[in-house]
Amino acid sequence: STSDPPKEPYKSKYEARRILKELLEDLGRVEYDAQRKDLIRAVAKYELGLIATDTEEVSLGQEYLEECLRIIGEDKYKESECRLIVVNALNQLGIVHVRRGDAPKALEYLKKAEAIYVMVNTLPEESARTANLMDHFSPDDAATEVKAEKSGSNPNFELAHAHTLYYLAQVYENLGENAKAAMYCHSTLKKELTLEEFDSIDWSINAATLSQFFIARGDFGAGRHLLACSRHILNEYEKKLDTERLTPEEKEDKEEKLRHKSADVARCWAKYGLFLLIASREQMTDSKTLNGDHNGLGAGNKPHMLIKSPEVSQIEESITDKLVRDFEGARPVFLKSQKWLEDAKQYYTLKDHATDYIEVIQEMSKLYRELTYFEPAPDRKSKMHKRRIDMLEEVLKEVNPRYYLGVCRQVMFELGEVYSELMSLKLAVLPAAIKPQSPAVKKVNSIIDKAIRHFMSFLETVKEADGKYPEKLPEDLARPVLVAHFYIGRLYSNIVAQEPREQFENFEKTKEHYEFVQDYCRKVPEHEPLMKEELEVMAELLKLIPEKLQQMMSTTLY
Structure with a gap:
């Protein structure tokens, strides 16, 4: 079908459909078992179903399947004669219902396909007896010879099950x-x-993406292993490229794709x-741990190892999978993560990939924040925040x-937050009896002014x-806008007045x-929570x- 002319993209598929229909007609006329x-007939209907779904005749495809x-x-x-056809047909019906947005129905078909494989897989000799689709078109004696030669599992049956697993992952995500x-x-x-x-x-x-699920649940062992496997496969691919x-x-083209991924x-x-x-910081502060569970899916449900090799183990050992407790433990994690972001910046440059470049910078800032x-020393904390600001x-x-x-909105808001954090650090070390005209006070007020300006720029x-603001703020902006006003109010109250x-x-x-903020939440109560x-x-x-205002008014001439 790749050689079909652009104006007839389904030419070869339509020709295949014609041949299959002729086969069905001929089948009705011949004497046969x-x-x-x-x-x-079942194989022909399955193939017709595939063609129909591929040519976007989904309802017709469903009928054939x-x-x-x-x-x-x-x-x-x-x-044994039927199971491969059945699993393939059930898989395709699953896809049809996913396309229609009917995930529960898709799940029903795919779970049937999975159950067939599980039953067969409990008896190792059964998989080898599984007939391939084309076996049904061979003469009886030839098909018998093919079966006699088979040993171990049927690779086509295993591949069909791989598809079942893949589609089940998609369906459960939809659900x-x-x-x-x-x-x-x-x-x-x-x-x-x-x-x-x-x-x-x-x-x-796919492995790297999946790692993020386990990481977010606090299962750092599983997340790290998936990432190490991901990097290992890329390393092997890079070696293979050199010999191809x-x-x-x-x-x-291949090297560009490799750099990108x-x-x-x-x-x-x-x-x-x-x-x-x-996660380490949250545990230290006795707050709720990430998603409430740093054991991920629990000991009984953790995924099995994907690749057991010295190369993967070496990659894993480059960073811990245990929560850190102090600066000495956090620093190596920070440095390694910083190096990965520097590597990413080699591809995601400002010139060619501005949005991704900015996101990488934001990720770098978050690393410094954590x-x-x-860091126990206030002056070193301040330097880290200044690095974020720069x-x-x-x-x-x-x-x-x-x-x-x-992304600019995000950066403006984050700058307001960083300056606010810097303000808190500076205020904490100001002596109680310091004069409002002192350089230290001016420095604090300057930081507050910059925080306000960045929040105002965002607003x-x-x-x-x-x-004016819209009467109802967009869902993705409602909290940031209201929090910005909250921050600004707090910042004004912290200015050391002359x-x-x-x-x-x-x-x-x-x-x-x-x-x-109060007035807005009264007008738009659904945003109050x-x-x-x-x-x-x-x-x-x-x-x-x-x-406080009354006290000041009594001591101030107007």
């Missing part, structure tokens, strides 16, 4: 059953390795390091918000042409931003402001 005729199964009869699904989806995805990867039927790049990316006979263009795997490794630091929690502000200088509004991007009048004005601004904790804090602080 009835059971054998039924099997040939269901007819294929009716011809065989459910009582014969597990028989929101992520744990089951992950386990089936893992089983697919394992099966592909066993059969040696996989594209190295695709397999590597390719045209310069083919080699360049290697950068993606490096980013997955960096996220592993980031999540490990986050490292600060393990890299994020550089992004805003280099990128036009008009074209990259989404300006959300306003409409008339300079005189009471200035302090009065700052408290008024704090009140203004807090009341904006987004700010539950902050609303409680603001309510308490707003009770205190009138008293």
